[in-house]
Amino acid sequence: MKFGKKSGILVLSLALTGTLLAGCSTQADDSATSDNLTTITKNAKKEGMVRSVGMPDSWANWVGTWNDLKDKFGVKHQDTDMSSAQELQNFKSVGKTASAADIGDIGINVAPTAVKQNLLTAYKTKYWDQIPAWAKDSKGYWSAGYTGTIAFITDTKNVKASDAPTSWQQLADGKYNVDLGDVTTAAQSQYGVLAAAVANGGNEKDIQPGIKFFQKLQKEHRLSTNNLTVQNLQKGETQVAIVWDFNALNYRKLIGDNSRYKITIPTDGSVMSGYAEVINKNAAHPNAAKLARNYILSDAGQINLAKGFARPIRKDVKLPADVAAQLLPDSDYKDVYHVKDGAAWNATTLKLAQLWQSEVLGK
Structure with a gap:
């Protein structure tokens, strides 16, 4: 392997x-x-x-x-x-x-x-x-x-199934540790920030609501920017991770324990790209x-x-x-946002690494 x-x-x-x-x-x-x-x-x-x-x-x-x-x-x-x-x-x-x-x-x-x-x-x-x-x-x-849509995957060995977040609001209010990955290089992680921004009133031109969302997690020592692996997911080293829907579904299949991992598209907004x-x-x-x-x-x-x-x-x-x-039902994708201004999003992603370092990791 x-x-x-x-x-x-x-x-x-x-x-x-x-x-x-x-x-x-x-x-x-x-x-x-x-x-x-x-x-x-x-x-x-x-x-x-x-x-x-x-x-x-x-x-x-x-x-x-x-x-x-x-x-x-x-x-x-x-x-x-x-x-x-x-x-x-x-x-x-x-x-x-x-x-x-x-x-x-x-x-x-x-x-x-x-x-x-x-x-x-x-x-x-x-x-x-x-x-x-x-x-x-x-x-x-x-x-x-x-396409990929930003989703949550929750390990119910670490988080009660009834407490698994189904929205960004629940994620913010909960006590879970959250794996996002490397925002400075990874498209998946960047879209995770955008999805949090969209759920909180932002968009590709206004990423600040997403930055503020992860600032909160960082201040509470709940944010992990380490790269997610199938191994650490299987070992129980992850509570909640923010990933593309197809990655979440594939990880669950590779591990072979469908009942253990809950996968949800956040109900208060996500991004499909x-x-x-x-x-x-x-x-x-x-x-x-x-x-x-x-x-x-x-x-x-x-x-x-x-x-x-x-x-x-x-x-x-x-x-x-x-x-x-084997795919998530179409009904899970009711509140999904498409980037409307590709040039604006491209410009935002070019600035996001520095913004992330100074306003999230630097706090």
Whole structure:
């Protein structure tokens, strides 16, 4: 087993296999500019490899898609798990290291920065019109494949089931220790702050209600910014953690004790966002990266993600009954907020690390 750092939290990842093909170019050839799926598929088979960052096997069941790409198209896969910020740094490293990736999965709050830094290739898949406007770049530089909503996971060995928080207000009034993760680098943790802000009258332009919420927890010595792991959750070292819904559901499955962990979407407000699949402008395997992005948005790719508890971005995909049954009910998502101003949220996240250090951790 290997531990990764997807979005700044530690997650279990299955052993990764596959080696790079020798002699691959570090620059896209002419065929990479073609958006014809037949041509892309033909050239992806020749490339025979796709290298990703931040897309480990166990995160949202990426392994299902990687296996399909290998079985259907002969495209092998290799991943290095990273946070969103680290992924962008990796994209910048092309020509300096052999580990630069072809494709990555980053928080959509980070995606505009990648566009500004000229790191990405634009590619609109055949499913482009089925992706909500809030979840894609108008020019095709990024698009979300799945959604995540901020949730609470409570270990009822440490907190009575009847006392498990179902709202931010209960979380504030309770005595629980709260794991949030690293706000300075992790998209999940940043959206946790935004969700607390939204529940208390704020939004992507006004993060202060969220800052004040966690100031209170910090003053009461109830806030943990350590990275959450399946191991410390299983060992009983966590009381309440703030995570994406699909992570909470996946952790519970990995531990294999559904009755022990209570998972709730806070009833007084949460935030739904997504992770965007982005293609490195200088990908060594550009066609394989485009094929992967297209497959992720296909019915089969969307169902693969749902098997990993991530809610598909395409609403027209019919999930198998057993897959749909493992997700939280739609009724839990009544009070969910979408970021309305992506540019404003991007600007806020760029300031959030310093704000967090000075106004929360520094108190």
